[in-house]
Amino acid sequence: MSCCLVVYSGRGRLAAAVATYLQEKGVPVIGAVDRSTANRAALESLGIPVFSLEPTPDGWAALCSDRQVALIALAGFLRPVPPDIVARYKGRIVNSHPALLPAFGGKGMYGRRVHEAVVREGATESGFTVHEVTEAYDEGPVVYQLRLPIEGLSVGEVEAFVQAVERELYPAIVWRLWVERVEQRVF
Secondary structure, eight states: OOEEEEEESSSOHHHHHHHHHHHHTTOOEEEEESSTTSOTHHHHTTTOOEEEOOOSHHHHHHHHHHTTEEEEEESSOOSOOOHHHHHHTTTSEEEEESSOTTTTOSTTOOHHHHHHHHHHHTOSEEEEEEEEOOSSTTOSOEEEEEEEEOTTOOHHHHHHHHHHHHHHHHHHHHHHHHHHHTSOOOO
16 A cells, blocks of 8 residues: 655754644555664654654665555655656656745754754745755755745744744645645545
8 A cells, every 4th residue: 555755854843733634544554764863753653653764865766665665755854865866756746845945945944953054044035835856956856835924033033933834734735746646636
């Protein structure tokens, strides 16, 4: 049976939100982490198996083919996806970026760093962007983008605001992509 692979590198809060939502919709889910410091319990506590991902083309290929992965949702994953996996899953790998792309994306723009850049720039709005993963980091076609007013907020407040909204909405976006791109249903 096909499944959704949720991949993350850190605490796993966004990954857990995605996995919980998909489970409630009846979508089989597995997780993968790329480092020993990642919080495996974020998904394992939900009864979801979490695998160690060797972030090489062979590591990705083995994980995806052995477990019949049909859709990949990156949720706080900090590494580029190998080109052959991007090609194999074209249109079926998505990432949620915690800022508005293309303005605040690219190498080094993750976690608190991206929110610091937004505030330092004097931006009056931030948000998050869901995009298809391509070989060009943070440059894939935008699937969804939400703008949030942040004028006068501190870095910590922007980070908390964006993360809360991202955890609320990204899971539903991933589910809709599952329906449209895996089950082939149209709303």
